[in-house]
Structure formats: C-alpha cells, structure tokens
Amino acid sequence: MGRTYQTSDFRNGLKVELDNGPYVMVYFQFVKPGKGTAFTRTKLKHMLSGNVIERTYRTGESLAAADIEEQTMQYLYNDGDDYHFMNEETYDQVAIPAKSIEGEANFLVENDKVDVLYYKGNPVNITLPNFIESEVVYCEPGVRGNTAQGATKPATLACGATVNVPLFIDQGETLKIDTRTKEYVSRVQK
Amino acid sequence: MNPQRLRQRAAITAAIRRWFDAHGYLEVHTPTLVDCPALEEHLEPVQVGHQFLHTSPEFAMKRVLAAGLCRIYQIVPCFREEEEGDHHAREFSMLEWYRAGAGTPEIMEEVESLIAAAARAIGVEPPHFVRQTVDELRKSAGLPETVDEVEWFRGWITHVEPHLSRPTIVYNYPLWQAAMATERNGHADRFEVYLSGIEIANCFAEEGDHAVLRQRFNASKDYRRSAKKTPHPTDEKLLSSTPFMPRSAGIALGLDRLVMALTGETDIAQVQIR
Numbered sequence: 001m002g003r004t005y006q007t008s009d010f011r012n013g014l015k016v017e018l019d020n021g022p023y024v025m026v027y028f029q030f031v032k033p034g035k036g037t038a039f040t041r042t043k044l045k046h047m048l049s050g051n052v053i054e055r056t057y058r059t060g061e062s063l064a065a066a067d068i069e070e071q072t073m074q075y076l077y078n079d080g081d082d083y084h085f086m087n088e089e090t091y092d093q094v095a096i097p098a099k100s101i102e103g104e105a106n107f108l109v110e111n112d113k114v115d116v117l118y119y120k121g122n123p124v125n126i127t128l129p130n131f132i133e134s135e136v137v138y139c140e141p142g143v144r145g146n147t148a149q150g151a152t153k154p155a156t157l158a159c160g161a162t163v164n165v166p167l168f169i170d171q172g173e174t175l176k177i178d179t180r181t182k183e184y185v186s187r188v189q190k
Numbered sequence: 191m192n193p194q195r196l197r198q199r200a201a202i203t204a205a206i207r208r209w210f211d212a213h214g215y216l217e218v219h220t221p222t223l224v225d226c227p228a229l230e231e232h233l234e235p236v237q238v239g240h241q242f243l244h245t246s247p248e249f250a251m252k253r254v255l256a257a258g259l260c261r262i263y264q265i266v267p268c269f270r271e272e273e274e275g276d277h278h279a280r281e282f283s284m285l286e287w288y289r290a291g292a293g294t295p296e297i298m299e300e301v302e303s304l305i306a307a308a309a310r311a312i313g314v315e316p317p318h319f320v321r322q323t324v325d326e327l328r329k330s331a332g333l334p335e336t337v338d339e340v341e342w343f344r345g346w347i348t349h350v351e352p353h354l355s356r357p358t359i360v361y362n363y364p365l366w367q368a369a370m371a372t373e374r375n376g377h378a379d380r381f382e383v384y385l386s387g388i389e390i391a392n393c394f395a396e397e398g399d400h401a402v403l404r405q406r407f408n409a410s411k412d413y414r415r416s417a418k419k420t421p422h423p424t425d426e427k428l429l430s431s432t433p434f435m436p437r438s439a440g441i442a443l444g445l446d447r448l449v450m451a452l453t454g455e456t457d458i459a460q461v462q463i464r
Contacts, residue, residue, distance in 0.1 A: 030275030030277075031347050036343040036367075038232070
C-alpha cells in the first residue's frame with residue numbers, strides 16, 4: 001500500500017488516486033451539518049483530461065496518494081508524432097505522444113524548461129512555463145500609431161500557436177505570451 | 191478580521207435587537223458553563239473541568255419558557271470542538287429565540303422579517319425566500335431515498351446544498367433527524383434556512399413530551415458509546431421542566447454566518463475578531 005491522505009491532510013494541490021486515474025485537489029471545504037457528522041467537500045481535477053468532479057469525504061475517510069512525479073526537463077524537438085524532452089542533469093530523454101499534450105504543444109519553444117508529469121512511471125503530460133517568448137511568423141502588416149484599446153488581429157507564432165495581438169504588431173517581432181491564459185502580454189526587445 | 195465587516199456586523203446586531211424589542215421579545219442570559227452540553231450525538235462540546243461550554247443555549251432557554259416567559263431571545267457565544275473551516279469556528283455567536291404558542295409557520299415568517307431588517311440595516315436588498323421540502327430537493331437532485339445517515343448527508347452536501355443558490359427555507363426533515371423537534375405527518379417538524387448556499391438557521395417545533403425526549407437522549411448515548419465517545423448526560427432539569435413548557439417553537443441562527451451571507455463574505459474569520 002502506498003501512502004494515504006486523511007481528510008485533515010486535505011489541501012489544494014494534493015494529488016490523489018481515484019478509480020480512473022490521478023486527480024489534483026483544486027478546492028476543499030469543511031462542512032458539519034448541525035444534525036450530522038463532519039465531512040469535507042472537494043473538487044478534484046483529473047490530471048490528464050482536466051475534468052473536474054465533486055466528491056465529499058467523511059472525516060476519517062482517506063484517499064490514496066497518486067503515483068505522480070514531476071521532473072523539470074528541456075524541450076528538444078518534435079518529430080510529428082512525439083515531443084522529445086531531456087533531463088538536463090542525467091541527459092535522459094523521454095518522448096510524449098502529441099495527442100497527450102494537444103493543448104500545450106503549440107506553446108513549446110525549443111530549449112525552454114517544462115515540468116514533465118510522470119504517472120506510474122510513464123511521462124503523460126507537461127506543465128508549460130507561465131510565460132514564453134516566440135517570434136511572429138505571420139500576421140497582417142502592422143498599423144503604425146494605432147493603439148486603439150481592444151482592437152486585435154491573429155498572429156501565428158514560430159512555436160505553432162495563433163494568438164490575438166494588438167494591431168501595431170509586425171511580422172518578425174518577438175512576443176511574450178502568458179501560457180495560462182494563452183494571451184499576448186507584450187513585445188520583447190531583442 | 192475585517193474592520194468593514196465588523197461595522198456591518200454591529201449594524202446588523204443593532205437591527206436585530208430593535209426587531210426583537212418591536213416584537214415583544216425579552217432578552218435573557220443563560221449560563222455558558224453547563225452540565226449537559228447537547229442532545230445531538232455529533233456535537234463535540236469543549237470541556238471545562240467537570241462541566242462544558244454550551245454548544246447552544248437551547249436547554250436553558252426552554253426552562254425559561256417553562257417558567258412562564260413567552261417570548262425570549264439571546265445572542266451568545268457558543269462553542270463546538272472539532273469545527274474549523276470557512277463556515278465554522280470553535281467559538282461563534284448564536285442568536286436563539288423561542289415563542290410560546292407558535293409553530294414552525296410563525297417562526298418562518300419571523301425569520302424572514304428579521305433577516306429583511308438585518309439586510310436593510312446595511313443597505314442590502316432583503317432576500318426573497320422560496321420554501322421547499324427535503325424530499326422535493328432530494329428528488330430534483332436525483333438522490334435515492336436512504337436512511338443510511340452518512341450516505342444521506344454525503345448526497346445532501348454534494349448535490350443539494352451547494353446548488354441552493356436562491357434563499358431557501360427547507361422543511362419536513364426525516365424523522366431520524368428530529369433532534370428536539372416534534373413529529374408532524376411522519377416528518378420532523380423543523381426547518382433550516384439557507385442563504386448564499388450556507389445553512390444559517392435551524393428551527394424546531396419543540397417536542398414537549400419528556401418520555402420522547404428521554405428516549406432521544408438515550409438513543410444519542412447509545413450511538414456515542416458505540417462510536418467510543420463520551421455520552422452526553424441527560425439534562426434532568428430540562429426533562430423535569432417540560433411538563434410546564436407550553437407548545438412552542440424555537441430557532442437558532444448563526445450570527446456570524448448571517449453577517450457573511452448578507453455582506454458576501456466567504457471566510458468566517460473576517461466577520462470575527464481573531
């Protein structure tokens with residue numbers, strides 16, 4: 001038996017194992033009905049699919065810890081099917097299938113450091129750095145002096161993502177992007 | 191602690207006292223240190239020497255009713271061990287009132303009127319309550335009927351309570367959750383008040399039959415013994431006063447939670463001084 005967590009151990013970020021995989025706790029609240037025993041109400045997010053479920057545990061019930069490990073690795077390249085990463089200390093390399101990281105792959109910049117998530121010893125997902133920098137490889141020509149609030153156009157970045165950017169941005173410029181919101185932050189002076 | 195919340199709390203408390211004055215209620219002060227802390231088997235009292243801090247002023251206030259005062263209220267600190275969270279504190283303020291000759295319908299009207307007065311005192315629109323039975327809510331959440339206590343509460347807490355977004359008065363509880371409420375048409379004649387999805391009050395049409403109450407004290411003791419917990423002593427002073435207690439109803443309202451619900455506060459620590 002691996003380690004288990006009691007309701008008193010519950011906190012955000014706890015990684016637990018349910019019937020169908022690993023979940024991370026994103027919300028917990030102590031609830032004690034006047035006429036009943038004490039419970040903790042939780043919201044748990046599936047670490048691979050992102051689905052959020054609601055579960056309620058009675059005080060004294062326990063949850064198994066998920067067999068989850070994170071390693072910081074460098075993104076190397078992709079070959080179309082797989083994305084390849086390297087541990088910078090051991091030089092070990094791992095490959096993650098493109099379909100496992102569909103939402104993140106377009107924001108991978110070569111040589112950036114990402115957290116690779118291992119579930120039961122297998123690499124299954126990644127956590128992007130909060131910010132990336134990538135060059136605009138295509139957008140409509142910039143409109144000088146146009147700083148109108150809110151007006152945007154799509155721009156395609158070297159990393160593969162398409163994001164909405166202000167009208168004054170030109171092809172060839174390097175942009176800072178917030179990977180959590182997938183939104184433009186600023187221009188980067190090179 | 192949030193100074194703005196403390197100002198709102200003071201305004202709400204003042205409005206509550208004005209409301210009770212206007213409705214002919216007498217403020218009473220019952221002892222905080224008691225011999226018999228509770229009936230409910232899941233309440234854990236704070237022990238002080240061979241006595242306890244009360245978990246609610248319920249037993250003593252009923253003896254005041256039996257002594258002949260017909261409309262009484264108090265705002266008093268109460269203590270419950272093992273209760274800590276966004277909506278729970280070991281020490282919290284309870285507002286309780288009891289009215290001779292009343293049943294649950296009269297107290298429903300009163301609690302709505304009182305909460306409206308409290309809301310107006312801080313410039314908030316008074317909530318409009320809907321009234322729903324436990325069974326209606328259980329069925330619309332797709333929960334099966336069960337007498338398994340843990341599964342009943344797990345379903346309620348997961349699938350009903352968080353979705354009570356409208357101000358709601360919930361009534362007709364299962365008999366096994368009667369506590370000190372009397373029976374009516376096969377249900378416990380009690381109701382709870384939900385505001386912003388938080389349970390803020392619980393009302394009983396008071397059980398006046400001391401034999402029934404003694405049975406419930408004994409059942410609670412059996413439960414606690416089987417759960418390897420110290421049984422709550424039977425309140426003999428209460429039981430010997432019940433023959434003199436008029437038909438009545440009473441309600442306990444968590445003042446900290448009322449302040450939270452009316453001000454939109456999500457953390458009980460912000461409406462208390464910690």
